[in-house]
Amino acid sequence: MSETVLTSDKAMGKSPAEKDRKNAGMAGFLSSSNSDYLMAALFALAIFTMPLWLAPIGAGYPDILQKFAIFGIFALGFNILFGFSGYLSFGHAAFLGAGSYAAVWMFKLLSMNAVLAVAFSIVIAGIFALAIGFVSLRRSGIYFSILTLAFAQMSYNLAYSVLTPITNGETGLQISRTDPRVLDNMFREPGAALPVPDFFGIELQGWPGFYFCATLLVLAFFLTMRIKNSTFGMMLFAIKSNQNRMAYTGFSTRPYLLAAFVISGMYAGLAGGLLAVTDPLAGADRMQWTASGEVVLMTILGGVGTLLGPVIGAAVMKYLEQIFSSFNEGVLHRAFDFLTPELQDLMVGITSPFVGEGWHLTLGLMFMIVVIFLPGGIMEGLRRIASATRGRRAGSGDAN
Numbered sequence: 383m384s385e386t387v388l389t390s391d392k393a394m395g396k397s398p399a400e401k402d403r404k405n406a407g408m409a410g411f412l413s414s415s416n417s418d419y420l421m422a423a424l425f426a427l428a429i430f431t432m433p434l435w436l437a438p439i440g441a442g443y444p445d446i447l448q449k450f451a452i453f454g455i456f457a458l459g460f461n462i463l464f465g466f467s468g469y470l471s472f473g474h475a476a477f478l479g480a481g482s483y484a485a486v487w488m489f490k491l492l493s494m495n496a497v498l499a500v501a502f503s504i505v506i507a508g509i510f511a512l513a514i515g516f517v518s519l520r521r522s523g524i525y526f527s528i529l530t531l532a533f534a535q536m537s538y539n540l541a542y543s544v545l546t547p548i549t550n551g552e553t554g555l556q557i558s559r560t561d562p563r564v565l566d567n568m569f570r571e572p573g574a575a576l577p578v579p580d581f582f583g584i585e586l587q588g589w590p591g592f593y594f595c596a597t598l599l600v601l602a603f604f605l606t607m608r609i610k611n612s613t614f615g616m617m618l619f620a621i622k623s624n625q626n627r628m629a630y631t632g633f634s635t636r637p638y639l640l641a642a643f644v645i646s647g648m649y650a651g652l653a654g655g656l657l658a659v660t661d662p663l664a665g666a667d668r669m670q671w672t673a674s675g676e677v678v679l680m681t682i683l684g685g686v687g688t689l690l691g692p693v694i695g696a697a698v699m700k701y702l703e704q705i706f707s708s709f710n711e712g713v714l715h716r717a718f719d720f721l722t723p724e725l726q727d728l729m730v731g732i733t734s735p736f737v738g739e740g741w742h743l744t745l746g747l748m749f750m751i752v753v754i755f756l757p758g759g760i761m762e763g764l765r766r767i768a769s770a771t772r773g774r775r776a777g778s779g780d781a782n
Contacts, residue, residue, distance in 0.1 A: 452656045461691070504648045541666040594659070
């Protein structure tokens with residue numbers, strides 16, 4: 383029997399050593415797949431239980447948790463391009479805004495069902511990313527970044543002033559009771575109240591809206607993890623490591639980069655569609671360069687090229703925005719009321735520029751600290767803590 387198998391392997395051009403390597407590779411793939419499923423399950427558990435373990439720090443309510451999930455998806459997609467391939471885009475806000483406009487138009491024309499709106503957002507953002515990426519990827523480095531920024535600003539200006547029949551200009555695109563909504567009106571009578579997005583009849587407000595966004599975040603995370611561990615992901619990391627060397631070997635990197643750019647844009651479109659689901663409004667402000675800068679900061683803050691880093695960075699930024707932007711001089715006076723009136727006024731004068739509308743100063747300081755002391759972001763800090771903990775345990779074990 384073994385001779386028959388050996389003969390068949392030889393007939394197929396495979397030696398026993400090659401067969402062993404193939405079996406080992408298959409086993410490695412399966413084990414990797416199992417670890418991926420385990421990691422995705424743990425991630426899903428952490429995301430779905432956020433209302434419980436974030437409540438003590440004042441973040442256990444649906445509005446802010448929806449932001450965590452939506453911008454986590456945005457950062458995950460951006461990380462596929464920037465973290466995996468090393469191409470820094472300053473124009474991803476264009477896809478975020480395109481996804482929002484697409485979702486609102488779906489709400490107006492066909493149905494308030496969020497599934498249709500989200501699917502349309504992904505498709506429109508993907509087509510938009512394909513067009514921009516096809517042109518922008520003719521250059522690399524800073525020239526690529528400037529091209530994406532230029533396209534994003536062009537998109538913003540078009541949405542703000544030129545394409546007003548489609549975008550409604552500075553007022554923003556929003557739903558109304560007089561919209562056709564063909565599919566909805568075929569099966570039910572239009573109500574007197576303004577409709578809200580739903581998931582097959584379940585209104586996506588409050589906690590249902592959060593769990594809808596959280597489910598899509600878990601799916602986006604699992605897809606990102608599979609991309610990273612795939613041959614496609616290895617190619618992207620190889621391009622990031624040394625694109626010129628790959629080009630010298632005759633390997634064409636542009637199709638991989640374009641695919642990464644389109645996938646990244648589709649993630650941004652999904653995030654934009656979810657912003658419209660939680661608040662059925664689309665404005666040109668979502669295409670401003672500041673939105674592109676935010677996702678860059680989120681990714682760097684959490685950890686470029688990691689899986690959890692962009693999600694953590696997005697959550698930290700949105701949490702700090704929520705906390706510091708809500709502070710005012712009255713809150714600061716109450717915080718320093720244990721001091722004498724002179725010291726209280728002094729401390730309020732020092733800290734007031736860093737809160738409220740000036741909370742971006744706090745973000746800038748935090749970003750500087752991270753870049754200087756933790757170049758790998760929050761994930762590097764967690765790895766250092768884990769390594770120090772293991773070192774102390776090993777030291778105590780040797781002493782015993």
